[in-house]
């Protein structure tokens with residue numbers, strides 16, 4: 338097979354880079370590759386099988402650039418942070434102004450904003466890639482940030498390699514300028530934490546509150562996966578609950594330590610939400626719960642001191658399904674509101690329906706409900722999802738069950754931070770006359786911060802200010 342000189346290159350043949358390079362080659366695009374450790378490049382080429390003729394393995398960055406025809410587009414798949422800055426600096430002497438470097442790692446979007454504004458001597462984009470190694474190899478979700486003309490240059494490649502939604506649409510799109518792609522990926526990861534936490538909360542109610550075994554819980558998740566909750570995470574929860582431990586022959590779930598790991602991407606989202614002043618209590622609760630999960634010793638001491646939580650709640654399985662539906666809507670409403678706030682703050686034209694569409698396949702949070710979210714956001718991209726008629730109807734239907742579940746958890750000592758955080762936010766958001774008038778009074782009392790009056794009169798301080 339004669340190889341056309343590639344216009345696409347890739348740096349960093351680790352887990353993700355190797356899978357992405359094979360995916361690109363498989364879709365018919367010749368690709369030049371380079372890795373810091375040269376033997377990895379050779380091994381990659383040797384293992385590329387029938388795709389090897391489309392792969393040009395290079396030993397130096399100068400070779401990589403020389404092996405490509407301009408204008409070049411080079412994807413970086415190296416660890417976020419210093420490695421990206423180092424690679425940009427090392428590539429700079431070899432590249433032309435019209436060449437494009439694409440950081441496809443999990444960069445902090447502030448870094449991507451900084452790099453985009455730093456006057457690099459070539460074009461630059463930051464893209465979020467979701468779906469892990471399997472996604473990278475066979476179809477990731479791609480959230481691209483940067484200038485639209487650079488997206489247009491790469492759209493053919495990214496759409497070809499991306500996962501396809503049920504309607505055939507590629508899950509790759511331009512999210513907005515500069516760090517917008519990496520920002521959307523961060524929010525995706527925060528929502529991933531929240532979806533996982535809410536599923537684990539209803540699992541806990543089934544296990545501890547209803548006394549169900551893992552093998553009884555598995556078919557419940559499987560059934561939910563046939564309905565409104567159809568999603569990758571509910572599907573794999575059924576598989577996890579149903580798995581048998583080859584050592585004991587009992588449920589595998591029962592022998593897994595209850596301390597969740599994290600790489601910190603959910604924490605980034607929570608921190609950024611605080612910076613933006615936008616509430617995402619479901620995601621924050623999920624980050625908190627992972628942190629609590631790792632404190633096994635303290636939790637054991639707590640149980641020894643206070644006794645185990647009272648068992649058994651009086652709930653129907655339907656209540657749990659409805660609560661999960663409500664919690665999910667509330668979580669996504671918060672996530673999209675956070676992106677609306679970021680668009681304003683950073684001057685990005687974030688395409689909200691496109692974000693929902695891109696998440697429909699290839700990524701961990703893929704779910705049927707994202708179709709309805711894309712539809713609701715198409716009608717009004719900046720309206721909070723809880724105010725969209727379709728989701729308002731669903732919330733009217735499901736929040737009574739969410740209340741029953743949260744109340745049962747509170748009464749019986751089952752911690753449900755994400756579900757109850759979502760419900761508290763919902764109740765605040767549906768209350769026209771809130772309670773912050775008391776806070777404003779207190780702030781004026783001790784700090785003369787002043788307040789506005791409902792009647793518009795000009796008396797900005799309380800009587801305590803007179804003295």
Ligand code: NDP
Nearest residue numbers: 349350351352353354373374414415416417420442443469
């Ligand atoms: P790996 O550790 O598997 O691979 C890292 C790659 O980067 C290797 O090719 C390594 O080369 C290279 N590298 C490391 N440091 C440097 C450096 N200083 N200069 C040049 N090259 C360097 O990582 P992953 O493939 O898992 O991750 C790559 C990126 O993708 C990260 O940003 C990650 O957060 C992101 N990501 C990962 C996902 C996953 O599921 N793993 C999912 C989505 C994004 P060498 O062989 O010489 O060590």
